[in-house]
Amino acid sequence: MRTIRVGSRKSLLAIRQTNLVLDQLRQLHPDRIFEVVPYTTKGDQLQDVPLSVIGGKGIFVTDIETAIQQGKIDMAVHSMKDLPAILAPGCTIGAVSPREDVRDCLVFSNPNWSLANLPSGSIVGTSSLRRTLQLQRQRPDLVYRSIRGNIDSRIEKVKEGQYQAVVLAMAGLKRLGWQGGRDIFLEPLSLDICLPAVAQAALAIECRQEDTEILDLLATFNDKQVAQCVAIERQFLSLLQADCTFPISALAQTKGDGYVLQTMLASPKGECHYAQVEGKQVNTLASEAFTKLKEAGLRGLPNVENSNYP
Structure with missing residues (x-):
């Protein structure tokens, strides 16, 4: 064998x-x-x-x-x-x-901080344009700075004070056993604040x-149910000829005997546009969401190579 x-x-x-x-x-x-x-x-x-x-x-x-x-x-x-x-x-x-926890999460070294009360001008580390543009809707006064490296090295930079916070996926934190509560503190972000990446978790x-x-x-x-959900999300990704660096979100979840698909796409000006659709026809949900976004004013959607986001 x-x-x-x-x-x-x-x-x-x-x-x-x-x-x-x-x-x-x-x-x-x-x-x-x-x-x-x-x-x-x-x-x-x-x-x-x-x-x-x-x-x-x-x-x-x-x-x-x-x-x-x-x-x-x-x-x-x-x-x-x-x-x-x-x-x-x-x-x-x-x-x-x-699927693990699909949410994004802010990581702080100060137990009293949160997205709502982080001091103006604080540096938030994220290499994701998707996360940056969504968080800017809530806190445009924060400084969003690129950060690379593994989870441990990013958290260490928060402890050292190079960043007041970093944004990470809850799934990765949980799989590595980061629970927070001693020298780091976690704030999972609700889906209405930060919709996750396609197939996150x-x-x-x-x-x-x-x-x-x-x-x-x-x-x-x-896991057939999760496989179907992420297949719907990846159909949306495919329609945009996009990848994980593109400012795009999609989350499909079961609802009764059908599915609900939440999506986000940022315009070239950095404006986040959202669309939600639901139904039983799994092969059409992605295109329905795509159509809704275009009807909302996102016309001539750029592909990754031609995008020019701020």
């Missing part, structure tokens, strides 16, 4: 997420042997360069997808929000994990399209 080689980025969070998936797969398939193969991606190598400068499409996954295509690994675990709308040729998403397991053995194995792990 073959050893299943599993690709992962080298970061602590990526390895933790990969092991969370493998723990479940080992319980489901105790006879199978899994081996983690760590990779350093382009996005990991260029920590001092803003993502918008590097070019966001696939910078955290391209090298790993190449390894899948070449048969060097059998599958890979990704933060699903890092995956471009179109996967590499021959690759497919074999399974989607249960879900993990994707990618493999080769023709590898039926791996596909059959992953089918036993796949």
